[in-house]
Amino acid sequence: MTGIVLALMIAATTPDAFSNSFERGVAAYQAEDYTAAAEFFEQLVASRVEDPVVFFNLGNAYYRAGRPGHAIANYERTLRMDPGFFAAQDNLEMAKAKARRNLAPPLGPGWQQALLFWAENLSFPALRLMAIFFWCLFWLCLALCVWRTVPYLRGITGVVLVVALLCGLAAWTRAHREPIAVVVEELVAARYGPDEGETVRFELFEGDHVAIDLRQDGWARVSTVDGERGWTPESGLAYVDPPYNTTSSGPSE
Amino acid sequence: MRGVGVLIAMMVLLPGWAIAQSVSATVDRSVVSTDGTTFFITVTANGGRIAEPVIPHAEGIHITRTPFSRSMGTSFQSINGNATTVNQRKWVYRAMAQREGDLTIPPITVNVDGKKLSTDPIQLRAEKPAQSALPQTPGANPSQSNAGTQTNNRQPTMDDAVLIRTEVSSQDVYVGEAIELKLKFYKFNSPSVNARYTAGAAVPAPTTEGFYAVPPLPAPLDDAIETENRFEYYVSSWGQRLFPTRPGKLTIGSWHWVGRVVAYTSGGTANRMIDEKTDPIVVNVRPLPDPPRGFSGAVGQFSARATMDTTQLTQGVPATLRIAVQGMGNPDAIGAPKLPDIAKAQVSGPDIEISNLPQDRGIEKVFSYSLVPVEPGALEVPPIEYVYFAPAIRQYKTIKTNAIPCTVTESSENTELIVSGGSTAGSSDSVRVVGSDIRAIVSTPRGLTIGRSTWPENTVFALFPPIGFGIFALFMRRQKKFSNDTGYARKYHARTKSQKRLAKVATSDTPTETLYRAVIGYIADTFNANEAGMTSGDARMILLERGIPAELIDTAVKVLKSCERAHYGGNELSAQEIGALTDAAGSMMDATDAIVKKKGR
Numbered sequence: 001m002t003g004i005v006l007a008l009m010i011a012a013t014t015p016d017a018f019s020n021s022f023e024r025g026v027a028a029y030q031a032e033d034y035t036a037a038a039e040f041f042e043q044l045v046a047s048r049v050e051d052p053v054v055f056f057n058l059g060n061a062y063y064r065a066g067r068p069g070h071a072i073a074n075y076e077r078t079l080r081m082d083p084g085f086f087a088a089q090d091n092l093e094m095a096k097a098k099a100r101r102n103l104a105p106p107l108g109p110g111w112q113q114a115l116l117f118w119a120e121n122l123s124f125p126a127l128r129l130m131a132i133f134f135w136c137l138f139w140l141c142l143a144l145c146v147w148r149t150v151p152y153l154r155g156i157t158g159v160v161l162v163v164a165l166l167c168g169l170a171a172w173t174r175a176h177r178e179p180i181a182v183v184v185e186e187l188v189a190a191r192y193g194p195d196e197g198e199t200v201r202f203e204l205f206e207g208d209h210v211a212i213d214l215r216q217d218g219w220a221r222v223s224t225v226d227g228e229r230g231w232t233p234e235s236g237l238a239y240v241d242p243p244y245n246t247t248s249s250g251p252s253e
Numbered sequence: 254m255r256g257v258g259v260l261i262a263m264m265v266l267l268p269g270w271a272i273a274q275s276v277s278a279t280v281d282r283s284v285v286s287t288d289g290t291t292f293f294i295t296v297t298a299n300g301g302r303i304a305e306p307v308i309p310h311a312e313g314i315h316i317t318r319t320p321f322s323r324s325m326g327t328s329f330q331s332i333n334g335n336a337t338t339v340n341q342r343k344w345v346y347r348a349m350a351q352r353e354g355d356l357t358i359p360p361i362t363v364n365v366d367g368k369k370l371s372t373d374p375i376q377l378r379a380e381k382p383a384q385s386a387l388p389q390t391p392g393a394n395p396s397q398s399n400a401g402t403q404t405n406n407r408q409p410t411m412d413d414a415v416l417i418r419t420e421v422s423s424q425d426v427y428v429g430e431a432i433e434l435k436l437k438f439y440k441f442n443s444p445s446v447n448a449r450y451t452a453g454a455a456v457p458a459p460t461t462e463g464f465y466a467v468p469p470l471p472a473p474l475d476d477a478i479e480t481e482n483r484f485e486y487y488v489s490s491w492g493q494r495l496f497p498t499r500p501g502k503l504t505i506g507s508w509h510w511v512g513r514v515v516a517y518t519s520g521g522t523a524n525r526m527i528d529e530k531t532d533p534i535v536v537n538v539r540p541l542p543d544p545p546r547g548f549s550g551a552v553g554q555f556s557a558r559a560t561m562d563t564t565q566l567t568q569g570v571p572a573t574l575r576i577a578v579q580g581m582g583n584p585d586a587i588g589a590p591k592l593p594d595i596a597k598a599q600v601s602g603p604d605i606e607i608s609n610l611p612q613d614r615g616i617e618k619v620f621s622y623s624l625v626p627v628e629p630g631a632l633e634v635p636p637i638e639y640v641y642f643a644p645a646i647r648q649y650k651t652i653k654t655n656a657i658p659c660t661v662t663e664s665s666e667n668t669e670l671i672v673s674g675g676s677t678a679g680s681s682d683s684v685r686v687v688g689s690d691i692r693a694i695v696s697t698p699r700g701l702t703i704g705r706s707t708w709p710e711n712t713v714f715a716l717f718p719p720i721g722f723g724i725f726a727l728f729m730r731r732q733k734k735f736s737n738d739t740g741y742a743r744k745y746h747a748r749t750k751s752q753k754r755l756a757k758v759a760t761s762d763t764p765t766e767t768l769y770r771a772v773i774g775y776i777a778d779t780f781n782a783n784e785a786g787m788t789s790g791d792a793r794m795i796l797l798e799r800g801i802p803a804e805l806i807d808t809a810v811k812v813l814k815s816c817e818r819a820h821y822g823g824n825e826l827s828a829q830e831i832g833a834l835t836d837a838a839g840s841m842m843d844a845t846d847a848i849v850k851k852k853g854r
Contacts, residue, residue, distance in 0.1 A: 018701035026696045050704030057694040064691075087692035094691045100592070102601045128707065132714045139718035143725050192498060199428045199499070199541055202550050202588040226605050228585075242704060 018049055025057060034064040045244055052081040056088050063091065068098040069184035069206040073238035076182065076209075080240060083121045099207025105180045106211040106225045112173055119170035127171040134164035179212040181220065181237035188237075190230025194219035201230040210237070273339075274300040274365045278358070278372035285350045285379050291522050293321065294346045294358065296372065300365035303342045309359040313352045313379065320344040350379035409484050411525045414441045414514040415448050416481060419459065419531040421495075421505065427539050429552030429586050430644040432495045434461070436471055436508050439486035442478060445517040448527070450510065459531075460506035463538075464495040465583050496552075496583035500540035504533050541642050545649050547591045551641035553582025553615075557590065559637055559654035566626045566661045574600070574622040576637060576654060581615040589620050590639045590654075597628040597661070629663035740781035747778035748846050755835055755842075764831045769816035772809060772838050779849055789813035800852075801845055808841040 025040030041058035044051075059074035075092035078085050096102045107113065119127055141157035144150060183204045191198035194216055202224075204210065210222035213229070220237060223229045239245050281293045294316065296306050308316055322345045327338060350356060356379050360371035416439035421432050436458070440448045458471050471491035479488045497503055508531040516523045541552070555578050562573045576590050584607050592600060603620035610617055626632055634657040643650045735742045754771035761767040776792045777784035780799055789810050796806045812834050819826045826834070 019698070022698050022701060026694060029694050044701065048703045049701050051698050051701055053695045053698045054701070060691060060694045087695075091691040096601075097599055100600075101589075101603075128711070132711075135715065136718045139722045143722050146726055146729050197540075200544055200548060200550055201586060203548075203591075 018044060018047065022054065025061070029057065029061055029064075032064075034061045037061040038065060038070075048242075050081065050242070052078045052085055052088070055081070056085065056091070059088070059091060059095070063095050063098075067184065067206075068095045069182055070238055071095040072099065072207050072209075073182035073184065073240055076180070076240045077244070080124075082123050084123070096207060100205040101208055103204070103208035103210070104225050105209035106178070106223055108173075108177065115166070116170045116173060119174070122170070124171060124174045127167055127174055131164060131167035131171045134160055134167055138164050177241070180240040181210055181212050181222070182240060183208040183210065183232075183236060184238045185236040188232050190222060190228065190232050192230065194221070194231040198231065202228050204232065204236075212237075212239070274368060274370060276306075276361070276363045276365065276370040276372050278361050278375060280348075280358070280375055280377060283377060285356075285377055287350050287353055287379050287381060290518075291347045291349050294348050294361075294375075296344045296346070296361055296363065297341065298343075298363045298365055298370070299339060299341050301338075301340060302366050303340055304364035306344055307362045308346065309361060311348075311356070311358050313350065313354070313356045314348050314358060314377070315351055316346055316348040316358075318346075321347045350377070353379050353381060355379075409441060411514065411516065411523055413482065413484055414446055414516060414525065415439065415510070415512070415527050415529065416486065417508060417510045417529045417531055419505070419508045419534060421534055421536065423536075424534065425537045425539070426497060427552060427642065427644045427647075428497055428500050428541050429550075429583050429642070430497065431553060431581055431583070432464075432497070432536065434459075434471070434493045434495050434505060435474070436491040436493075438489045438510065439479070439481055440489070441516075442485040442487045443516075446514065447516075448512055448514045450512040457509065458491075458493070459508045459533075460504075461493075461495055462506075463497060463499055463501075463503040464505075465498055465585055467494045467496070467584065496586070497536065497538040500538050503536045503538050505536065507531050507533050542648070544642075545640055545651075547638060547640045547651075548642070548649065549578075549590060549640055550586045550588035551578070551580075551582050551639075552586060552644060553580055553641065554643060554645065555580030555582060555587075555639065555641050555652065557637070557639040557652050557654050559634060559657060561624075561634065561657050561659060564657065564659040566624075566632065566659050568626050568629050568661055568663055571623045571625045572659075574624045574634060574657075576603075576620045576622075576639075577617055578620070578639060579610060579615060579617045582641070584616045584618060587616075587618045587641075590637050592622065592637060593635050595624065595632070595634060597626060597630070597632050599625045599627060601625075626659075626661040629661050632659045632661050633657065634659065743778040743781055744849070747775050748842060750778060751775035751842055752839075755839055758831060758835050759828075765816040765819040765826055768831065768834055768838060769813060769820065772812055772816075772841075775842050775845075776809065779845065789817060796845075799849075801848060805841050805844050805848075808837055809845075812838045812841070 021040050021043050025037045025044075028034075028040060029037035038058060038061035041054055041061060044054045045058065055074045055077040059071045059078065062068075062070035062074060072092060072095045075088045075095060078088040079092065082088075122130075138157060138160045141153060141160055145153050145157060183206050186206050188204045189200045190202050190204055192201050204222075204224075208224070210224055210232075212220050213223055214221040215234065218234050219231050220234050221229065221231050222237070234245060237245070276296070276298045278294060278296045281295070285292045298306070308318055324343045326341045328341065348358075356377040358375040358377065360374055362369050362371045364370075418437040418439070420435040420437065422434075423430075423432055426432055438448075440446065471493040474490040474492045477488045477490070479486050495505070510527065510529045512527050514525045514527055516525075557576060557578045560575045560577070562575070566572050578587055578590070589603055589605070600622050602622040606619045606621070608617050608619075609615075624634070636653040636656050638651050638653050640649055640651045642648070735745070751771050751774055754767060754774060758764050758767045758771065773787050773792060774784055776782065776795055777787055780795050782791075782795055792813055793806055793810050796809060815826065815830070815834055818824065
C-alpha cells in the first residue's frame with residue numbers, strides 16, 4: 001500500500017505532471033477561466049515548483065480575477081527569481097495601480113543598501129554563480145602566485161578576493177533576507193497581540209507590503225515601512241519568499 | 254621739667270598695667286544634639302595685646318579650629334580720672350557633639366599681654382536628636398494658613414523638609430486612553446533648606462511597563478508653590494503622558510528619591526539623609542468595545558481636515574492630498590484614515606509626519622497621499638471619514654473632512670495610458686507610465702523543476718578550490734625541494750634508478766660492471782656520496798657510518814667484491830652467479846631502503 005502511494009506521489013510530481021498542469025493552466029487562462037487557471041498554477045506552486053513563468057502566469061490569473069493582492073505577491077515572487085523579467089515588472093505596476101494604498105516593503109539595513117546596491121537587479125542564481133566564479137578565480141590566482149612571479153598578480157589576487165567576498169555576501173543576504181508578504185484581503189487588522197480579542201493597532205489594505213518578523217500559530221507579526229508593528233492572521237498574507245503559502249481553492253471572483 | 258616728662262610717661266604706660274585682663278568662654282546651649290547639629294563656642298578675651306586662643310582637644314566633641322567668626326573692639330575706661338584703653342577680642346568656634354552623655358570643654362588658653370590665661374571648663378549635656386525645627390518663611394506661619402479644616406499647629410521638623418508624590422489623572426481608563434503622570438517633589442519653602450538628590454546623575458523615573466510613554470522620560474514642568482500639611486512647599490514637577498497598550502491591571506512603579514537635606518536653623522546646621530519612595534499605582538485598563546468598520550485605531554479626542562496642495566490639477570500629474578488628524582492621543586495608534594474610492598484618480602501613499610501642537614494641545618499626524626488624476630474634467634475628493642474611540646463618551650466617534658472640488662485639465666500625453674503611482678518608500682513622486690493592459694502570460698515554462706536547496710553544491714564549490722590549491726602548493730613545495738636539495742632528490746630517486754640498473758644486468762655485455770655500478774650508485778645516491786671512484790671499502794665505510802645492520806653491509810660488500818674480482822681478475826661470472834648476486838643486491842637495497850625510510854621518519 002505504501003509502495004503504491006509512493007509511486008503515485010512520484011508519478012504526480014514528475015516533470016510530465018508539471019507540464020500537464022502548466023498547459024491546462026495556460027489553456028484555462030486563454031479560455032478566460034481565470035479561477036481554474038489560478039488553481040492549476042497554484043498546484044504547481046504547492047508542489048514546490050520554482051519557475052518564474054509559473055508565478056508570472058499565476059499573477060496574471062489573479063489580476064484578471066480581480067485579486068490585486070495575490071497578483072502583486074506573485075509578480076514579486078517572479079521578480080525575486082528573475083529581476084530582469086520585464087513583463088512581470090510592468091504587470092506589477094498595473095496591479096499596484098489597482099491596489100488601494102500600495103504600502104511599500106520595509107527597506108533593508110542601511111549597510112546592505114550602501115554596500116550591496118549593485119546587486120539589486122541581479123537574481124540569486126546569478127549572484128551565486130558570480131560568487132563561485134570569483135572564488136575559484138581567487139584560488140587560481142593564488143596558485144599562480146605560488147607557481148611563478150607575475151607582475152601585479154598579488155594585487156589582482158587581492159581585488160579578486162574582495163569581489164568574491166562581496167558576491168558571496170550579496171548571495172547570502174539575498175538567500176537570508178527578511179521575509180516579505182503582501183496583504184491579499186481587502187482589509188486586514190493588525191492587532192497588539194496574536195489573538196482576535198486583542199485591540200486593533202492599525203489596518204492593512206490589499207496590496208500593502210509588510211515584513212514578517214515572527215510567525216506563531218497561524219499569526220504573523222508584521223512591520224510596515226513607516227515603523228508600525230502588529231499581529232495579523234497568516235491567511236490574510238501571501239509570502240513573497242519560500243516557503244510559499246498557497247490558496248487551496250484559488251481565487252474567488 | 255624732668256618731673257613733667259616722667260608724669261607723661263606714667264600716664265601713657267600706666268593704663269596698660271591698670272587694664273583688667275580676663276578670658277572667658279561660653280556656649281550657646283547647655284544641651285546639644287548628636288544628630289550632627291552644630292553649636293557655637295564663644296571665647297572672649299580682654300586686655301592689651303591679645304593672641305589667638307589655643308583650642309584644646311575635647312573628648313566627645315569636635316571643635317573646628319578655624320573660627321567661624323572673629324571680632325575685635327576697643328573701649329576707653331576712666332579709672333580714678335585716668336583714661337585707659339581696653340581691647341576686647343571675640344572668637345566664635347563651631348562644635349559638634351560626637352557622643353551622648355556629659356561632655357566637658359577643657360580650659361581654652363589665650364595669651365594676653367604675655368600672660369597665659371585660661372577659661373573655666375564648660376559642662377555640656379549631649380542627647381539623642383530631638384526633631385529639629387525648620388526655619389520658616391515669613392508669612393508661612395501654620396497658624397495663619399488657610400488650609401481647610403486641618404488643625405495642625407505644630408512646628409515643622411526635618412520630617413517635613415521633603416515630600417514626594419506620584420499623581421495620575423485617572424486609574425480607570427480604556428486601552429490607548431491618555432493618562433497624565435506627574436511626579437512631584439516638595440521642598441520646604443525656605444531659603445535655609447536645601448535638598449539634593451544623591452543617588453545618581455538624575456532622578457530615575459518609575460517603571461511604566463505596558464504603557465506607551467510620551468516623552469520616553471518624564472519632562473520637567475513649571476515649578477510651583479503649594480501648601481501641604483499646612484506648610485508651604487516649593488514644588489518641582491515632571492510630567493509624562495502614558496497610553497496603556499493592553500487591557501488588564503497595569504502598574505506604574507514606585508518613584509524613589511534618595512538625597513540629603515540640609516537646613517540652616519538658628520540652632521545650627523541640621524543634616525538628614527532622605528530615602529523616600531511612593532506607592533505603586535495600579536491602573537485598571539478596560540478593553541475597547543467591538544470596533545466599527547473603518548476604526549483608525551486612535552483613542553482620544555481628535556479633529557481631522559483634508560487639504561490639496563492645488564485644486565487646479567493636470568491629467569497624469571501627481572498632486573498631494575493631506576489629511577491632518579489633530580488631538581490628544583497616542584500618536585503611535587493614530588492610524589491612517591480609510592480613503593474612499595476617488596473617481597478618476599489613482600491614489601498612493603501615505604507618507605506620515607508627526608508634530609507636537611503648541612501650548613500642549615496634543616499632536617498632529619499628517620497623512621500625505623499622492624493623487625494622480627487620470628481623466629480631465631471635474632474631480633472631487635469626497636469627505637473622508639475618520640473613526641476613533643472617544644473615552645469621554647465611552648463610544649466610537651466618526652468625524653468627516655470637508656469635500657474638495659478640483660478641476661483637471663487635459664494632459665498633452667496620450668490619454669489612453671494608465672498612470673500608476675509609486676509607493677511610500679520614497680518613490681511616490683515618480684510616476685511610471687505603462688501599457689493599458691497587462692502583458693500576456695507565457696505559454697512555455699523555463700523549467701518546471703522542484704526548488705531544491707543549493708547548500709550541498711555551494712559547500713563543494715566553496716571547499717574544492719582551497720583543497721585543490723593545497724594539493725598544488727604541496728606539489729610545488731616538493732618540486733622546489735627537489736631543485737634546491739640535491740641530496741634529497743638523489744635519495745628520493747635512488748631506489749628507482751638502481752632498480753632500472755639491476756634490470757639491465759641480465760642483458761648487459763658487461764654484467765658485473767653494470768651490477769657494480771647499480772650497487773655503488775644506490776649507496777652513493779641514498780647517502781648523498783660521490784659515486785665516482787667509490788670502492789667496496791668506501792661503500793662499507795659509508796654503510797657503517799649510517800648505522801646499516803652488519804648483515805646488509807656484508808651482503809653489499811660481498812656483491813661488490815665479487816664484481817671487483819671478476820672485473821680485475823678477468824674471470825667473468827656465470828649467468829647463475831650474476832643472477833644470484835643481482836637478487837642479493839636487490840634484497841639488500843630493499844632492506845636498506847626500508848631502514849633508511851624508517852630512520853628518516
